[in-house]
Amino acid sequence: MPELPEVEVTRRSFASHIEGAVVLEVRLGKPLRWPLGIEPAQLAGQRVGAVSRRGKYLWLPLESAPAAGAGPAAGLLMHLGMSGSLAFMPGQGAWPDAGTHDHFDMHTSAGLLRLTDPRRFGAVVWSSGLDQLPAAKLLASLGVEPFDPRFDGSWLHAAFQRRRVAVKLALLAGDVVVGAGNIYASEALFMAGIDPRTRCDRLSRPRCERLASAVRVVLARALELGGSTLRDFRDAHGMAGAFQSQAAVYDREGASCQRCGATIRRIVQGQRSTYFCPGCQRR
């Protein structure tokens, strides 16, 4: 489900509500992708810091000493996988019992943070710091953030010199630039006029400029629209996103391109669907 816009929309929807809250109790459901790595009872009493995002990961700092402040904060690294979503229910109350797909409940003095994830590809992992294991290892191979000023056409062009894979797969891999998943990779390539099968090392500098710009524009627009709700994406307050209705190619196989009228195609790359317009996008 969640690509960078959905993760960031989620973060913004609950970060300010939970910051400063004290953890009361953590309850686990079925196992997620990896074990939590700490006894849930040990999290009680810790204070939640400022929630941040790196790629599609969220980081919830937890501070044990109320006024310590020294040293790198430990915390929870969370990932929503394919089907995960976070809900935040403010206040204290009798929350609905955890359902079959609710696998992580963190009760705090500000409310309940709940991870729902039917497919359980998501994860919540305790780490003694963002730069400590296991968080450091999980984040190690991530590319640059798309809104980082360092990310531009020359960055992309340089990184693509050594790659022969199709550009769509390189965007998905997230080790050059993070954030574009299956929807936004197709959308960005459409916007840039680039055939998704084009080898990275065949992309000219100007085309890399167009692509870098398209990645930023597509992700920014999705962010403004609250993400994409294909089936069930919701932010932490249950709000759906609206980007999906703006998709130019994603999930539009057989429809006509709104720009040139050609028929949108669907192909499979790396066992994932790619959508593109054969009229607008060139090798």
Place this chain on the structure above:
DNA sequence: CATAGCTCCTGACCGC
């Protein structure tokens, strides 16, 4: 090192 393929898991949908 770069790349290709497999894998985790459940639910929705489609054709018969």
Place this chain on the structure above:
DNA sequence: TGCGGTCAGGAGCTAT
């Protein structure tokens, strides 16, 4: 209504 096959927003791991 049931059954089997296919597909789904991610990405780490392993083998080559």
